[in-house]
Amino acid sequence: MAILGLPEEEYFSYGHRACAGCGAAIALRLITKAAGRNSILVEPTGCMEVISTPYPETAWKLPWVHGAFENPASIASGICAALKVKGREDVNVVAFGGDGSTYDIGFGHLSGAFERGHNFAYICYDNEAYMNTGIQRSGSTPYGAATTTSPAGKKSIGKEVWKKDLVHVLAYHGSPYVATASIGYPTDAYKKIKKAIETKGPTFVNILATCPTGWRTPTEKSVEIAKLAVETGVFPLYEIVDGRHSINMPKDASRLKPVEDYLKAQGRFRHLFKPERNDKAIKYIEERVKENLHRLTQCAEKCF
Ligand SMILES: Cc1ncc(C[n+]2csc(CCOP(=O)(O)OP(=O)(O)O)c2C)c(N)n1
Ligand SMILES: [Mg+2]
Structure with missing residues (x-):
């Protein structure tokens, strides 16, 4: 299936082993379309590595390096250094990892690579948990979501702290x-990933990618739910270019869809509504979402 207005060439081929409705697989198509042929890709361990390279097969039509869970940013740094020595400025270095790798385990490597200022783009496909190993919570898992290591029950509402920024x-x-994107808005995501790749220096795009298995959502609703995250203000789309914020969506913070619509659509939040409604937790989420949008708007109006 072609995505309107985007290059038709596919460098991440069909026949891979992702679950039906996998949002991260859509993200990979967007990443490779934006990167194009002259690119070297780096990926840590995670679902997207496992489903794309079951030996002796591969879904990659571009040079692709698999690293350990923690070090894609370091591998990308090494590739950048080697390209510099060779005087090659025509090759894109693009690392991408899941949220577990990016937010948690590989964060030290990522921070180091950004501090050193290597010329590469890092894209996090953010499915908000360690999905490959059985839905454990990560630093990116949202408040109130049930995972296998933040289970919901009589004494727990699921994850009890907010998603890391x-x-x-x-x-x-x-x-x-740096920017946020969602598979619900593929053209916006494609443009941002391309911009990240074309901008000199270390750049970052966090793309929200629905996971039907971990989020307990219907496979055919992946795109719809990724859109709803934006329309409710839960996952705003914005860019920070040279320190200046601009909010792409939602445009009007006073005309958002109810946050409840987003929560109710997913089994990982079901305990907030059944067997009894947890008004306190729902209200807290609504308030934090509003507060975050307010903070972003202020950043966009002033300067970072
Ligand atoms: C140092 C290290 N710790 C743990 C693991 C086991 N492990 C492999 S993939 C994975 C989860 C990956 O989560 P994420 O980065 O969010 O990607 P996803 O599976 O969600 O696509 C874990 C814990 C590992 N390979 N290496
Ligand atoms: Mg993940």
């Missing part, structure tokens, strides 16, 4: 370009 953490490293 990695996008700003990397912006504060001095990155010239």
